[in-house]
Every structure is written in C-alpha cells, then in structure tokens.
Amino acid sequence: MMSGYLVELININKTFKKGPAVINVLSDFNLRVEKGQFISIVGPSGVGKSTLLHIIGGLERPDSGIVNFEGEAVYKQKNAGLDSYRNNEVGFVFQFHYLLNDFTAIENVMMPALIGKISRNEAAKRAAEILEKVGMSDRESHYPMELSGGEQQRVAVARALMNNPKLLLADEPTGNLDKKNSYGVFELFKKLNEEGVTVILVTHDEHLSGLSDKEIKLEKV
Numbered sequence: 001m002m003s004g005y006l007v008e009l010i011n012i013n014k015t016f017k018k019g020p021a022v023i024n025v026l027s028d029f030n031l032r033v034e035k036g037q038f039i040s041i042v043g044p045s046g047v048g049k050s051t052l053l054h055i056i057g058g059l060e061r062p063d064s065g066i067v068n069f070e071g072e073a074v075y076k077q078k079n080a081g082l083d084s085y086r087n088n089e090v091g092f093v094f095q096f097h098y099l100l101n102d103f104t105a106i107e108n109v110m111m112p113a114l115i116g117k118i119s120r121n122e123a124a125k126r127a128a129e130i131l132e133k134v135g136m137s138d139r140e141s142h143y144p145m146e147l148s149g150g151e152q153q154r155v156a157v158a159r160a161l162m163n164n165p166k167l168l169l170a171d172e173p174t175g176n177l178d179k180k181n182s183y184g185v186f187e188l189f190k191k192l193n194e195e196g197v198t199v200i201l202v203t204h205d206e207h208l209s210g211l212s213d214k215e216i217k218l219e220k221v
C-alpha cells in the first residue's frame with residue numbers, strides 16, 4: 001500500500017560489533033520524507049549520519065526495522081533488486097568526489113549509464129545536458145585533476161544525476177570546500193530540489209542546514 005511518502009524509516013535499529021565493543025548507532029529511529037522535500041541531517045561526529053544515509057540508499061542493511069521507498073520495502077529485495085534501487089532511484093554524492101582520474105569530466109558523468117543499457121551516444125548526449133545544468137559545460141574534456149574542488153564536486157553531482165534519480169543523498173558534499181564553493185554547491189542542490197529531486201543532505205554547516213525544509217538532529221543513543 002502506498003504511504004504517500006517517498007522514504008519512510010520505521011523503527012530502525014543498527015549496531016556495529018567490533019571485537020568486544022558494541023556500538024549502538026540507531027535505536028528505534030523513525031523518519032518520513034515527503035516527495036520534493038529538502039531534508040538536512042546534523043549531529044556530532046560519529047553519531048551515525050553516514051550510516052543513516054547508507055541505510056536509506058540501500059548500501060547498509062539495518063539490524064531491524066523497515067525502509068520503504070515509494071511504499072515498497074527496500075531490504076525485502078534480494079541483492080539484484082537492491083542494485084537496481086541504488087542505480088536507478090538514488091544518486092549519491094560524498095565529501096570526496098571519487099571521480100576517476102583517468103577519465104574526463106563527461107566520461108565520469110557517463111559512467112553510471114554505461115553500466116546500464118543505454119548506448120554510448122545517448123549517454124554522451126545526456127551527460128552533456130547534465131553538465132550544462134550544473135554549470136560545467138565548458139569543462140567537459142577536463143580531467144578531474146584539472147578542475148577546482150568546487151568544479152570536481154559539481155561533476156560528482158552531475159554523475160549522481162545521470163540515471164535520473166528521484167532521491168539525492170549527499171554526505172558532507174561541501175565538507176571539503178571553502179565557503180564560497182560550498183555555498184555554490186549548496187545552491188546547486190537547492191536548484192535541483194526546486195526541479196523536483198528530493199534531497200537528503202548531511203552537513204556540519206548550521207547555516208546550510210537552516211536553509212533546508214526540515215532539519216533532523218541525530219543524538220547519541
């Protein structure tokens with residue numbers, strides 16, 4: 001049954017066991033994200049912000065609880081179903097861009113589509129359109145090392161958009177940038193959100209989190 005939410009987390013529990021140590025990260029955690037919302041996640045270092053994004057994005061199974069995407073349980077699926085969810089419904093942006101240094105900006109952006117079924121020509125056309133959207137048309141043939149930090153992050157955002165995800169998950173995407181570049185990248189997320197992409201952003205920047213629709217504060221459990 002459709003709940004009406006894009007993402008719904010119900011009673012999520014997550015612990016990490018490392019030798020004798022047990023780290024409780026999330027305890028009966030609940031979250032509802034409406035389609036089109038811009039949510040920010042804040043909280044002290046080590047509280048579980050990245051873990052939460054990974055759980056939402058199909059990268060990390062919770063110990064218990066339900067993650068629904070468009071009313072369907074993400075982790076009910078076998079791994080093949082999870083791959084398709086990660087590749088087609090969700091786009092990830094991380095603090096470090098993880099662009100491949102031996103490939104140009106446009107080739108990096110094309111990469112997620114080439115793993116899928118579309119032709120190289122189609123992928124190149126779409127990648128060029130997205131690079132234009134993120135303000136990077138004139139850097140298509142640059143290699144990552146020939147781009148500034150802010151530009152690298154814009155290319156990483158473009159790559160995350162390649163498969164037209166409904167949900168953009170960003171883990172401190174501005175954490176490595178100076179103030180001017182970090183606001184520029186944040187503005188880009190705002191623009192994408194206004195165009196309909198739901199955004200969940202982890203940030204240490206209280207000013208930026210204050211500009212989102214809703215701020216989720218994680219606390220130690």
Ligand SMILES: Nc1ncnc2c1ncn2[C@@H]1O[C@H](COP(=O)(O)OP(=O)(O)OP(=O)(O)O)[C@@H](O)[C@H]1O
Nearest residue numbers: 016017018023025044045046047048049050051052
């Ligand atoms: N694979 C793992 N194995 C064991 N412990 C882990 C693992 N991943 C995360 N943790 C622990 O779980 C806790 C939450 O980690 P997480 O990266 O989600 O925090 P965070 O809020 O994103 O931190 P930061 O703001 O420093 O990036 C931390 O104490 C971390 O050491």
